[in-house]
Amino acid sequence: MQSEVAHSPSVLLVEAFYGGSHKQLIDLLKENVDGCSVFTLPAKKWHWRARTAALYFSQTIPACPSYRVLFSSSVLNLCELVALRPDLARLKKVLYFHENQLVYPVRKDQDRDFHLVSDVVVFNSLFNMDSFLSSIPSFLKKIPDHRPTDLDHLIRPKCLVLSYPVHFPDVSRLLPKHKLLRRPAVPFHVDDITTAAPGEHQQISGDEVMRRSEEDPRQPTSGPADQNPHGEGDPADQNPGDPADQQRPLHIVWPHRWEHDKNPELFFNTLLKLKEKQLDFHLSVLGETFTDVPEIFSKVRCLLDSNILSWGYLSSKEEYLQVLCQADVVVSTANHEFFGVAMLEAVHCGCFPLCPKALVYPEIFPAQYLYSTPEQLCKRLQGLCRRPDVARRHVVAVDTASFSWASLKPHFQALLVNERP
The missing domain is CATH 3.40.50.2000 (Glycogen Phosphorylase B;)
Structure with missing residues (x-):
């Protein structure tokens, strides 16, 4: 587990799958945004990271009164983290979707996970956002009874599209x-x-x-x-x-x-x-x-x-x-x-x-x-x-x-x- 804590940090960067494009984005933000504290886990066993990283981070992220913003990719179960750490619930929570699991071609449909609590939901493309929101109603139909309604309409106002920032070196x-x-x-x-x-x-x-x-x-x-x-x-x-x-x-x-x-x-x-x-x-x-x-x-x-x-x-x-x-x-x-x-x-x-x-x-x-x-x-x-x-x-x-x-x-x-x- 990697952690870097800035002096009087205001931005908490949490990445449960620190590899590939997820790592590159966290590194860019850490290098270019002042006051970042970074907590990560290696990019291994994606499903285990999605299911257990929140519990791990709840125990390893220290309490800090200067935190103002929490930024994480959608691999992290942010719902669980803020439930386990009420002090983090007050932060502005930004969730970045590199991908979304509702349209991921999994072998078994029951392998899909769904959890979302955020103030801002950011997608790297319009396709990512639209495919996610349009898949919510069909996903909810799989619930046997007492289904929530209109979740896509509730989430949409929080959504925006912000392309993934690619570092293009001079070649x-x-x-x-x-x-x-x-x-x-x-x-x-x-x-x-x-x-x-x-x-x-x-x-x-x-x-x-x-x-x-x-x-x-x-x-x-x-x-x-x-x-x-x-x-x-x-x-x-x-x-x-x-x-x-x-x-x-x-x-x-x-x-x-x-x-x-x-x-x-x-x-x-x-x-x-x-x-x-x-x-x-x-x-x-x-x-x-x-x-x-x-x-x-x-x-x-x-x-x-x-x-x-x-x-x-x-x-x-x-x-x-x-x-x-x-x-x-x-x-x-x-x-x-x-x-x-x-x-x-x-x-x-x-x-x-x-x-x-x-x-x-x-x-x-x-x-x-x-x-x-x-x-x-x-x-x-x-x-x-x-x-x-x-x-x-x-x-x-x-x-x-x-x-x-x-x-x-x-x-x-x-x-x-x-x-x-």
Whole structure:
């Protein structure tokens, strides 16, 4: 158990699952908000943390009259904690939902937990909030009798959406030359892309990406969609059909947890179809592994051995970013995602994203990066394997800067002041 107590602290940060994005958020708040005391438990045994962490923290968090705000992720049973520690009940309580259990694809429906007491309920995406609130009525119907009513209507006024703040490091030194050449000089907004004036940077549409990737590889890719932000011709246009861009196999990266809810079966089955069609590609499979790794990983590793560049979790952030910078396409096949830090990190590193047209993805990614069916995913990857230069010349129309800590810091600081809504 980790605990850090500030001098005359005013903000109590409690994290029952101190790992991954949960850890990153707590660390950001601790480093950037004055007067924080931090109490955490290691990121192990999620269900045990959800069921018992409140009891543990009730015994280990010291009484402190200067506390004004309590911030916790939804893993913690805040109801139990404030019941066991009445002195904490008076604080402004902020509960942050990285995910929600009402729509989590659990194996057994009775495994779901439900507990909520908070002054402010914060969700990392609109999809997270809407899916949570809309699932409450059906969840309550499982209660045999004496059901509470209108809980969703009671909770909604307390809710707000505040994107998860991603730390985007400067990766310029890790980017290959072709990514540096097409990197926007300043952050841009998706809404600005389609209205670019002649001579300014414009974006290739989804249909255009598909058309170009299906063209004869011997034909150059050119036109205003490939100009750089300064209005000068892209060096790739000055040398159409750069042999290095065309001949080097497409590098596909899958940077997700090795768990069933990320649907690795769909991803690997798609890659096996590419191999059946004798399409060449390179592959990096990253992400953390836990106790139960889906069998598909061991089954396909030998089948894809000749394609693999990197396989397994990289504990070094530098090495992880280096792989993302060298990759061309990042793929999500998730059937459970409320934000998707790994996808945004990959886009920051210049990868072309392909995501399901579902979950949180339409909220973040324009339609040109979304697929609706496994067949569409396979078709998109087939086209990009045949024309890897299309992915390498494309500037992704996602404003990652709006999800950065620099942009979101003022909102989190305002959240942690002692003012009840």
